[in-house]
Amino acid sequence: MDEFLRWLVLVFWSIVGGLVIVWGVAGYYHVRYYVLRRHEPETWKCQPKRWLRPEQQRQAMRLTTMNMTVGGLLSGTFIWGIGRGLPTGLYFDFAERGWAWFLFSSVAFFLLVDLLAYYAHRAMHHKLVFRQVHSWHHRYVATTPFVVTAMHPVEFLTFQAVTFVPMFFLPIYYLTAIAVFVYILVFNIIDHSGVKLSSRWPWQGPTTFHDDHHAHFHCNFGQCLLLWDRLHGTLRRKNRRYGADVYGGRGSGGSSDDDFVSYK
Numbered sequence: 001m002d003e004f005l006r007w008l009v010l011v012f013w014s015i016v017g018g019l020v021i022v023w024g025v026a027g028y029y030h031v032r033y034y035v036l037r038r039h040e041p042e043t044w045k046c047q048p049k050r051w052l053r054p055e056q057q058r059q060a061m062r063l064t065t066m067n068m069t070v071g072g073l074l075s076g077t078f079i080w081g082i083g084r085g086l087p088t089g090l091y092f093d094f095a096e097r098g099w100a101w102f103l104f105s106s107v108a109f110f111l112l113v114d115l116l117a118y119y120a121h122r123a124m125h126h127k128l129v130f131r132q133v134h135s136w137h138h139r140y141v142a143t144t145p146f147v148v149t150a151m152h153p154v155e156f157l158t159f160q161a162v163t164f165v166p167m168f169f170l171p172i173y174y175l176t177a178i179a180v181f182v183y184i185l186v187f188n189i190i191d192h193s194g195v196k197l198s199s200r201w202p203w204q205g206p207t208t209f210h211d212d213h214h215a216h217f218h219c220n221f222g223q224c225l226l227l228w229d230r231l232h233g234t235l236r237r238k239n240r241r242y243g244a245d246v247y248g249g250r251g252s253g254g255s256s257d258d259d260f261v262s263y264k
C-alpha cells in the first residue's frame, strides 16, 4: 500500500506540474493578446485574418489537458520506476561526473531530443500517418497557445517517447533532464501562441517558424532549432507552393536554388 501511495503522489504532482505550466503560460499569452489586444490583431498576430472558432478553441483546451494528464501519469510512473531501480542514464550526484561532462551532456541531450523530434514529426507527415493521426493537430491552421498538445494521443505518446529515450542511453544530470523538458514545453506553447515573437536565445527560432508549418503544412518540421530543416532542405523556401496536398517537405514549383525564408 505504501508503494501504491508513493506512486499516486508522484503521478499526482507530475500531472499538476504539467497542467500548471501549460495553463499558466498559455493563459498568460491568451489574456495578454487574445483578450486585451483582440481589437488590433494586425499589430501582433501571425495570421491576423484567421481565428479559431470558439468550439475549436474549447476542443484544443480539452485535448491539450487530456494529453498532458496522460503525460503526467507516464512521467510520474517513470519517476516512481527510477526510485524502484529502473535502469536509466540519469545521475543525481553532480560531483560524480563534474562540470565538463555536465556541459557536454546537457548540450548533447538537447540536440538529440530536438533531432529525434524532427524525425518523428517528419514521419508524421507521411501521407498515411498524416491523414490518420497528425491531421488532428493540423486542424488548427491559425494556432493559439492551447493548441500546444492538442493532438491525437498516438502522436503525443510518440513525442513523449522520443523525448524520454535518450535518457536511457546518455548519462545526464537529472536537473538537466527536467530543465530541457520544461524548456521544450514552454517554447512549444509560445511557438503555438499565434503571436509574432522572436526569442532572445540565438538558437531558438521565432514563432513564425512553426506558425508557417501550420499555415503551409508540409515544411518546417523542427521543434526548437531550424538547423535540421536547413540540413534536410525542408525549411520553407520562397517561390514554392505549399499546402495540405503538397507532401514531401520541399513544396512544388520553383527551382532548386530557391532561397530559404529567413526566420528572425
Ligand SMILES: [Zn+2]
Binding pocket: 121, 124, 125, 134, 138, 213, 217
Ligand atoms: Zn506537422
Ligand SMILES: [Zn+2]
Binding pocket: 137, 192, 210, 214
Ligand atoms: Zn504544431
